[in-house]
Amino acid sequence: MVSINDNFHCNGAYVAGDRTIKCWRYPRSHGSETFVQGVQNSCNPVFMAVAERLGADRFYDYMVKFGFTEKTGVDLNGEAVGIIHKKENIGPVELATMSFGQSFQITPLQLLRAASAVVNGGYLITPHFAVKTVDENGNTAKVFEYEKGEQVISEETSAIMRDILESVVSEGTGNKTYIPGYKIGGKTATSEKLPRRSGKYIASFMSFAPADEPQVMCLVLIDEPKGVYYGGTVAGPVMKELLSNILPYMGIERDAEGTEEIFTLMPDVNGMNLKDAEKILKQNGLDVQIRGQGETVYGQFPPADEKINAGTKAIIYIK
Numbered sequence: 001m002v003s004i005n006d007n008f009h010c011n012g013a014y015v016a017g018d019r020t021i022k023c024w025r026y027p028r029s030h031g032s033e034t035f036v037q038g039v040q041n042s043c044n045p046v047f048m049a050v051a052e053r054l055g056a057d058r059f060y061d062y063m064v065k066f067g068f069t070e071k072t073g074v075d076l077n078g079e080a081v082g083i084i085h086k087k088e089n090i091g092p093v094e095l096a097t098m099s100f101g102q103s104f105q106i107t108p109l110q111l112l113r114a115a116s117a118v119v120n121g122g123y124l125i126t127p128h129f130a131v132k133t134v135d136e137n138g139n140t141a142k143v144f145e146y147e148k149g150e151q152v153i154s155e156e157t158s159a160i161m162r163d164i165l166e167s168v169v170s171e172g173t174g175n176k177t178y179i180p181g182y183k184i185g186g187k188t189a190t191s192e193k194l195p196r197r198s199g200k201y202i203a204s205f206m207s208f209a210p211a212d213e214p215q216v217m218c219l220v221l222i223d224e225p226k227g228v229y230y231g232g233t234v235a236g237p238v239m240k241e242l243l244s245n246i247l248p249y250m251g252i253e254r255d256a257e258g259t260e261e262i263f264t265l266m267p268d269v270n271g272m273n274l275k276d277a278e279k280i281l282k283q284n285g286l287d288v289q290i291r292g293q294g295e296t297v298y299g300q301f302p303p304a305d306e307k308i309n310a311g312t313k314a315i316i317y318i319k
């Protein structure tokens with residue numbers, strides 16, 4: 001239906017059936033853009049044009065394939081399920097609004113499950129909580145295994161989507177989540193709450209990392225943000241903070257490019273006189289704090305050669 005370099009045009013709105021539906025950027029527009037740029041810009045007319053090419057039948061079939069009409073099957077009681085138009089009720093206007101994520105309701109878990117299928121090679125997994133059981137000595141007693149799930153898109157399409165969604169974070173509306181040295185993919189979302197035009201929104205951001213081999217996926221939802229309500233702007237920074245904690249915790253390292261940009265090694269200032277030590281530390285962008293009285297440095301924290309960020313607090317002990 002669409003190849004990544006297909007050209008589209010946004011003039012700020014799109015005519016679907018008897019309605020003119022605005023791009024979020026209205027009264028401005030995105031102008032001429034490729035499919036990839038359309039995703040980066042989260043341009044509504046691009047999604048509406050793609051959905052029109054697909055047609056209501058095929059669009060609906062993929063809503064089903066991506067699990068939006070059923071519970072995810074998570075091993076918890078009381079799971080809710082979304083509300084989707086009946087296939088026969090999807091006219092041009094419904095199709096257009098569905099194409100950019102409006103006029104239907106889904107649960108966050110359904111959203112994550114579908115997004116996971118988009119980037120995991122195409123498999124609609126069933127989410128589970130249990131990974132393994134351990135005995136009283138901490139040894140693994142049992143590792144749970146789960147079925148891979150039905151494949152709903154091809155490996156090839158999934159790989160293309162990983163790349164496109166990575167570019168959303170590195171170059172597009174998801175750039176507030178960009179962390180140098182990490183490959184992060186994501187998609188912003190801004191949904192209008194019902195009733196329409198009440199001025200109430202849900203700003204959200206879905207992300208996964210590392211983008212070329214995803215191991216973690218996160219969803220941040222901000223319910224009724226005040227002021228700016230765009231997903232990328234409101235939820236993006238929250239996501240960045242989450243990922244900057246989660247990825248190192250999971251043992252996922254920044255690549256060399258990002259490491260250079262972010263880290264320096266703590267200089268060894270032991271034995272130096274105070275003025276020289278202070279100068280070197282400040283040149284490295286450190287926030288220098290001095291403990292004690294005197295002229296000579298006899299201790300430092302962090303220790304020499306430890307990886308540090310610019311702005312790190314460096315304490316030197318003098319006598």
Ligand SMILES: [Zn+2]
Pocket residue numbers: 010011012023024025029030031042043044045046
């Ligand atoms: Zn647009």
